[in-house]
Amino acid sequence: MIDGLLFDKDGTLFDFRVSWGRWAAGFLADLARDADHARSLGQAIGFDAATLTFAPDSPVIAATAADIAAALAPELGGISVAELTERIDTTAGAAPMSEAVPLRPLLSGLRSRGLRLGLATNDSEAPARQHLAAHGITECFDFISGYDSGHGAKPGPGMCLAFAHGLGLQPARVAMVGDSRHDLQAGRAAGMRTVAVLTGIAKAPELADLADVILPDIGALPGWLDAQAA
Numbered sequence: 001m002i003d004g005l006l007f008d009k010d011g012t013l014f015d016f017r018v019s020w021g022r023w024a025a026g027f028l029a030d031l032a033r034d035a036d037h038a039r040s041l042g043q044a045i046g047f048d049a050a051t052l053t054f055a056p057d058s059p060v061i062a063a064t065a066a067d068i069a070a071a072l073a074p075e076l077g078g079i080s081v082a083e084l085t086e087r088i089d090t091t092a093g094a095a096p097m098s099e100a101v102p103l104r105p106l107l108s109g110l111r112s113r114g115l116r117l118g119l120a121t122n123d124s125e126a127p128a129r130q131h132l133a134a135h136g137i138t139e140c141f142d143f144i145s146g147y148d149s150g151h152g153a154k155p156g157p158g159m160c161l162a163f164a165h166g167l168g169l170q171p172a173r174v175a176m177v178g179d180s181r182h183d184l185q186a187g188r189a190a191g192m193r194t195v196a197v198l199t200g201i202a203k204a205p206e207l208a209d210l211a212d213v214i215l216p217d218i219g220a221l222p223g224w225l226d227a228q229a230a
Helices: 016-031 035-044 064-077 082-094 102-113 125-134 158-166 181-189 205-211 218-229
Strands: 004-007 118-122 141-147 172-177 191-196 213-214
Touching: 004 158, 016 082, 035 064, 064 082, 082 125, 082 205, 102 118, 102 218, 118 158, 125 141, 141 158, 158 172, 158 181, 172 181, 181 191, 181 205, 191 205, 191 218, 205 213, 213 218
Parallel strands: 004 118, 004 172, 118 141, 172 191, 191 213
Antiparallel strands: none
């Protein structure tokens, strides 16, 4: 039985390519001196603005804002990592997110089953809350944590354990739902079930060894939950 679901945000609640491809193209264009510099910045974070695609190892996929800033800083003389991190957080909070599936009815339905819901993202907490609020789903979550909320970043288990312990749940009765290996590694390290979804960059073979189940998107969760209870 499952008592709680802990969701990643980008690539899980929101379609990664659509949401963050547009943000990255605009952010890098604003930073760059010219088109060639914009391409160099994109290469530093594994992003191609022409196609709005990310390399599998891009820090934008699963790393933190500080990690993205550290990758860009050598290409931007005179801007500190701390200043760049702040600029990333400010612009990211306003980035338009594209829902992977209609979120409010799905999350409301999951809550009606008696499930506790949480968010564990390697994004900063402030922009994460902005994204949830923009889609009217903040109140669907009992727990919201970013990498800067005091529980560490994924693939460490800190956010997962904080969710379980804070709500009095047994980790073994919680499922970590995410689109990256970092998400699934964090869930496994915390002793949770792991559910992979394919609305991020990673393909099924890249996630299979860490996932208890692979779903096309989080819209398939109710069916999976029904199967667990059968």
